[in-house]
Amino acid sequence: MISIIDYNAGNLKSVEKALLYLGQECEITRDFHRIETADKVILPGVGAFGDAMEQLKKYELDKVIREVTAAGTPFLGICLGLQLLFEGSDESEGVEGLHILDGQILRIPDQPGLKIPHIGWNSLTLQNEGCLFRGIDSNPYVYFVHSYYLKAADEKIVKATTEYSTTIHASVEQGNVFACQFHPEKSGKVGLSILNNFAELQGGRA
Numbered sequence: 001m002i003s004i005i006d007y008n009a010g011n012l013k014s015v016e017k018a019l020l021y022l023g024q025e026c027e028i029t030r031d032f033h034r035i036e037t038a039d040k041v042i043l044p045g046v047g048a049f050g051d052a053m054e055q056l057k058k059y060e061l062d063k064v065i066r067e068v069t070a071a072g073t074p075f076l077g078i079c080l081g082l083q084l085l086f087e088g089s090d091e092s093e094g095v096e097g098l099h100i101l102d103g104q105i106l107r108i109p110d111q112p113g114l115k116i117p118h119i120g121w122n123s124l125t126l127q128n129e130g131c132l133f134r135g136i137d138s139n140p141y142v143y144f145v146h147s148y149y150l151k152a153a154d155e156k157i158v159k160a161t162t163e164y165s166t167t168i169h170a171s172v173e174q175g176n177v178f179a180c181q182f183h184p185e186k187s188g189k190v191g192l193s194i195l196n197n198f199a200e201l202q203g204g205r206a
Contacts, residue, residue, distance in 0.1 A: 002026040002199065003038035005065070007055040009045035009080065011183070018185040022192060024199045035064050040074040040199065043081035044185075046145065049105065050092030052080055062098060069100050072176050074201045082150060082172070082179035091148050101174055102153035108146075111165040117147040122162045122182075130159025130173050131201065132180070132194045142170075142180075142187040142194075150181060 002019060004012055006028045019026040026042075027034065035041055043065065045052055056062045069075050077085045086097050089105035097105070108116050123139045133140075149168040152158050160171035162182075171180045178198060184191035 001034075001038050002040045002042060003035045004028045004042045004044060005035065005061055006030040007045070007052065007059060007061055009047050009052060009055070011044050011046045011079070011185075014183075015042060015044045015078065015185045018192060018195055019199065022196050022199060030059050030061060032060075032064050035061075036068060038068075038073065040076070040201065041065075041068050042076045042078065042198075043084065044078040045080035045084070047080055048091060049080070049083055049089040049097070049148070050095040052084055053092070053095050053097065056084070056098075065098060066100065069177055074198065075177050076198050077177075077179035078185070079146060079181060079183055082181050083148060085177065085179055086150065086152075089148055100177060101157070101172065101179070103169070103172075104151050104153075105148045106151055108149055108168075109165045114165050116165075117145060118164045119145050122164060124160040124162055124170055124182075126160050128156060128159050130171060132171060132173065132178055132197050133159060134197050136190060136193055140190040142182040142184065142190060144170075144182045146181060 083105045086103045090107045121141045152169045157172045157174045158169045162170045184194040
């Protein structure tokens with residue numbers, strides 16, 4: 001069973017729909033026991049960093065996220081879910097993130113001819129042999145919607161980058177923790193392959 005964490009963020013249903021299409025058992029929940037005993041956990045989301053952290057703390061989901069990541073359960077953050085795993089964000093100064101991974105979330109720099117938010121398809125440059133990209137051709141196209149981007153402290157955890165005004169760390173993996181700035185659930189066959197690679201990871205609890 002894959003638990004999709006419910007913290008009143010958008011985009012939960014589209015992740016659920018993609019997983020069901022892949023034949024995976026999944027549920028949207030904020031029940032601690034269900035999340036703690038899940039084989040894998042996904043933190044999707046669109047919205048503002050500060051509001052999201054407030055919701056996670058309101059339901060004490062920050063605690064269960066720390067628990068399952070520490071226990072070795074495969075964990076995937078998507079879009080805002082990636083950003084929340086880091087220290088903080090330019091979007092909400094003074095708000096601490098979950099800080100499960102080291103790095104900062106910065107505003108995409110203004111550049112003539114480029115719109116912010118960044119909405120649309122961009123190609124990825126794959127590196128460091130990411131598990132999520134197993135069997136995927138180099139330079140796949142995926143779908144982004146964001147105004148802020150990750151700059152990871154340790155580039156060894158970065159498995160994919162993209163260029164949009166700056167170099168964006170688009171996907172990271174560290175141990176059992178995985179994250180994508182783009183939306184695999186909206187990225188066609190490539191995105192479904194990424195979600196399937198996550199769903200088939202070994203290490204989940206029975």
